[in-house]
Amino acid sequence: MYKYLMLWPINSGHFYPWQLVTYIFLHANWMHIFFNMFALWLFGQGIENLWGTKRFTIFFFITGIGAAITQLIVGGGEPVIGASGAIFGILLAFGMMFPDQYIILLFPPIPIKAKYFVIIYGAIELVSGVGNFNVGIAHFAHLGGMLFGYIMIRYWRYRGVLY
16 A cells, blocks of 8 residues: 555556545654654644644645655656655744744754755755765755745745735
């Protein structure tokens, strides 16, 4: 059953369209789900309070699907699981909506503005993806979540419907 729900490359023979959504709900282990849900709670609550549950949910799923599409186009030939792409979209939204909000890093424990945190984290993901570092992590899915999040926020601002 697991293989029908994870996101497989299109040419693998195991790809099905519903995997663009179902892969978000699968995680490799308890630590994987813990860190995704911790980041969702940490950054998502402010965004949901600002936008409301409906817009937040739409944003979450569009960035998750955008992450999947990006991974299928740019990423490797391995199956993908996890909500990390959507979480990176939420992280980007937090950085755009609350750019001067301080985040205290755990290691080392220093405060950093959200806008800088997002830029640095995105740059690390880009370098890791291009350099093929940390094999087994879908860096391009993370970047895709950020890209689709940025496009959605810019579109909503253009339309005047962000708040």
